[in-house]
Amino acid sequence: MVTITTIPTTQTAIWVDQPGESALITLRDDVPVPTPKENDILVKIECSGLCHSDVYNMMGHHPMDVHIPGHEGVGVIVQMGSRASQVGNLRLGQRVGIKWIHETCGQCPACQRNNTVCPRQHNSGRDRDGTLQQYLTVPASHATPIPDGISSEVAAPLLCEHADDMVAGLTMYSAVGKCRTQNGDWIVIQGGGGGLGHLGVQIAVQKGLKVIAIDGEDKRNFCMGLGASAFFSFADPDLEQKIKSLAEDFGAHAVVCSPGSEAAYNQGIKLLRPGGTLVCVGLPSNGSYTMPLRPIDMVNRGLHVIGSAVGTEAEMQELLKLASTGAIVPQIEVMPLSQYAEAIEAVKTSKASGKIVLKMP
Ligand SMILES: [Zn+2]
Ligand SMILES: [Zn+2]
Known part of the structure; x- marks a missing residue:
């Protein structure tokens, strides 16, 4: 095991007891600092x-089996397990991101194609304990290197892959990538001024689409x-007629x-042209809602419909690279960890x- 600095034995973390409407959420400073296993790294968030x-x-x-929340952490590698340096070219002192997908099995048929749908993922x-703590371990293979030129505060929300969230960079990057569009095509971003949408607009513009x-x-x-x-x-x-006329009378x-x-x-x-693609991202709260799409629409109009939630590591790297040039700027509000209660209330409402x-302190 190699270490960069003195590592304390305890640390500060947001601690959730009994998740539920009356969950007890506190800031604890007696949480043990974990020790990385041989393939893990220890990250100071x-x-x-x-x-x-x-x-x-x-x-x-949603189910929560651990006490510490968070899945959009950025920090520096301060300790590496004995074999971690052989994985993914990581080194001590390097800045990495820790995402929702903490670990996948790497063996199953899903992992062979696209590990984001691994049924055995953690x-x-x-x-797995989340990123709202000062120190956490993660398998080296699942840490995302963060390029220079992007602040940790800006990188953090780009790591997110939750469609029900306000600002989820990877979700939107992957969604725009699933559009089967070519340079100069017309893309509609519904909710373009929202937390997800404002990233979608910027990403689509960068991909050469007319938004x-x-x-x-x-x-x-x-x-x-x-x-x-x-x-x-x-x-x-x-709206329908105006968008049609704008887009070559086609949509x-x-x-x-x-x-x-x-x-x-x-x-x-209704805004799609024949052969167009609809990418579903937002989830209506009425879970039994079905879209008004008949087989004849699919056959005669040749429509494609696909959903997007989680992006791949390759997409993550493309997004971070774009963001490091300043081409994609998420709206963020930075607060100290000590204001966690206020922050949770602001998200809730x-x-x-x-x-x-x-x-982090
Ligand atoms: Zn798997
Ligand atoms: Zn998130």
Whole structure:
């Protein structure tokens, strides 16, 4: 085992007891610092995003078998297990990100193709202690190197892969990548001014697509400022016709639906041109909602429909590279860890103006 600095035996962490409506959430400073196993690294966390899904875990809406939440951590490698340096070219002192996917089995048929759907995966803040602590271990193979030129605070929310979250960079990068578009094609980003959508607009612009952002009228200037070619209010009664005329009288090549709204899906499907692709991202709260798509629409219009939640490590690296040039800027609000209670409340009530990133002491 190699070590870069003196490592304390205890550390500070957000500690959740009995997840549920009346969960007891405290800041503890007596949490043992874990010791990396031979393939693990120990990371000293600088900051970690606080996600809607973390708060859902704390409130008992999603399963949480550990005490420490968080899945968007960025920090520095301070200790390496005896074999960790042979994995992924990692070195002491390097900055890495720790994501929702903490570890996958690497053996199953899913892992052979796309390990993001591994049924035996472990997840940060679900069944592995999360990133809202000062020190944590992760398999070296599952840490994401963070390039220079991007601050840890900006990198943290880009690591997120939760569609129910406000700012989830990897989710949107993967969604835009699934659009089957070519340079210069028209893409509609529904909810373009929202936490997911504002990243989607920037990513699509960077990929050479012409972006039509849809959102409430108050988001017009924000979306156009992000590089959208056009903006329409979702309440515009002539929306369908206007988008069709704008896009060669055909409609959009792709639509990414980021709001978790039935109305958005009903509207989005109508904006596609023949052969177009709908990417589902937002999840309507009514879980039994079905989209109005008949087999004849699929046959005669040749539509494609796909969902997107989790992106691959290759997509993660592409996104971080783009962000390190300043081409993609997530909206964030940085707070010290000591203000965790206020931060959780702001996420719970959707009062934060961007993704909250908590800075470790
Ligand atoms: Zn697997
Ligand atoms: Zn997240």
